[in-house]
Amino acid sequence: MQAQEKISEFIAAKPGVxxxxxxxxxxxxxxxxxxxxxxxxxxxxxxxxxxxKPLTTGRFTIQKSADLPFxxxxxxxxxxxxxxxxxxxxxxxxxxxxxxxxxxxxxxASVVFLGDSxxxxxxxAHRAFEPMFGDGEEKPSALSVKPGIQLIKAGTPKTVxxxxxxxxxxxxxxxxxxxxxxxxxxxxxxxxxxxxxxDFPFLYEYLEVKVILKGKICVKDEQGVKYEATPGDVxxxxxxxxxxxxxxxxGEAVYAGHREPEPLFLLL
Numbered sequence: 001m002q003a004q005e006k007i008s009e010f011i012a013a014k015p016g017v018x019x020x021x022x023x024x025x026x027x028x029x030x031x032x033x034x035x036x037x038x039x040x041x042x043x044x045x046x047x048x049x050x051x052x053k054p055l056t057t058g059r060f061t062i063q064k065s066a067d068l069p070f071x072x073x074x075x076x077x078x079x080x081x082x083x084x085x086x087x088x089x090x091x092x093x094x095x096x097x098x099x100x101x102x103x104x105x106x107x108x109a110s111v112v113f114l115g116d117s118x119x120x121x122x123x124x125a126h127r128a129f130e131p132m133f134g135d136g137e138e139k140p141s142a143l144s145v146k147p148g149i150q151l152i153k154a155g156t157p158k159t160v161x162x163x164x165x166x167x168x169x170x171x172x173x174x175x176x177x178x179x180x181x182x183x184x185x186x187x188x189x190x191x192x193x194x195x196x197x198x199d200f201p202f203l204y205e206y207l208e209v210k211v212i213l214k215g216k217i218c219v220k221d222e223q224g225v226k227y228e229a230t231p232g233d234v235x236x237x238x239x240x241x242x243x244x245x246x247x248x249x250x251g252e253a254v255y256a257g258h259r260e261p262e263p264l265f266l267l268l
Contacts, residue, residue: 011189012049012075012106017089020046020189022100022213026267027191030200033264040197041245045190045257045265048104049075052184053126055258057143057209057234058133058177059159061120065172068113068162074127077189078103079211079254081154081232083119088112097121100213102189102254113173122211122234124256125177126187132165133177144181144207144238149221152178154232180236181207181258188257190265192217200245206259210235215251220244 011018027042053074060078062068062085078085080097087095087103090110097103103121105111129139135158143150159174185206192210194200194217210217212229219227219235222242229235230251237243 010047010049011104015106015109017087017095017109017111018104018106019095019097020102020104022098025191027193028265028267036200038198039200040195041200042193043190043265044267045188045261047261048077048187048189049126050186050260051075051126052186054128054182054184055180055187055207056125056127056129056177057180057236058123058125058175059120060123060173060175061159062113062117062173064118065115066168066170067115068166068168068171068173070111070113072105072107072109072111074107074125075187076105076123076125077256078105078121078123079213080119080121081211081213084117085119085121086114086117088114115171120232122232124209128182129179130177133160133175135160135176140179142179142181143236147238147241149219149227149241149243150236150238151227151229152234152236154230180209183207183258185258186260188259188261190255190257191252192255193252194245194249196248196250198247201242202245203242204237204239206239206257208235208237208255208257210237210253210255213252213254216249217251217253218246218249220246
């Protein structure tokens with residue numbers, strides 16, 4: 001794979017919008033990095049920020065309609081899983097993110113989600129739960145209540161209409177906010193791919209959200225329960241928990257780790 005950019009500083013080093021295009025970075029071989037012969041899996045990790053904030057995830061969809069202006073006062077990663085999402089920044093530059101791309105919004109940033117967008121994304125926001133983007137009920141419990149694996153299937157949970165929330169009746173998009181953790185930690189971003197090979201055990205000592213882009217990623221927990229995630233599904237791994245990425249896995253994902261970057265997973 002031809003590398004088009006290497007990231008050596010924090011992605012969120014300065015305010016604005018940045019799109020990390022799918023397939024534009026070399027990936028490290030996990031079999032070599034983890035001394036695990038026979039494993040066919042690749043990884044690349046980028047430091048995002050060392051700021052200490054809670055973590056929230058959610059789904060966002062948008063259909064062709066009216067423009068949606070939005071002020072980012074928090075750091076957010078949007079992983080596009082289908083269609084295209086087009087955003088204009090404060091300088092008038094238009095950024096288009098397609099399936100597999102990641103949009104990084106670094107505060108303070110005033111952006112406009114363009115009305116010609118038609119796409120779906122999973123986001124990870126470095127902030128507390130926002131009631132305006134919830135379902136109107138009580139604040140839900142954080143996902144990381146106890147160690148283990150949670151699999152949020154594509155199309156769940158139910159979303160709410162954005163237009164009425166922001167007094168833009170002609171805008172058509174939907175959102176749902178889900179609190180993950182109130183813990184204060186840095187944030188790292190990465191891409192992960194695995195091909196059919198051998199099982200790969202991994203101990204999660206940190207919180208991670210993994211969004212499936214292609215194929216399938218199959219995981220087994222400490223109790224032997226098997227999980228299979230396909231495009232649009234989201235894994236939440238809550239520490240301390242040991243999981244096994246199963247040999248039948250054949251897919252790609254983008255993840256956000258609630259921790260400092262792991263030197264083992266960075267490109268040398």
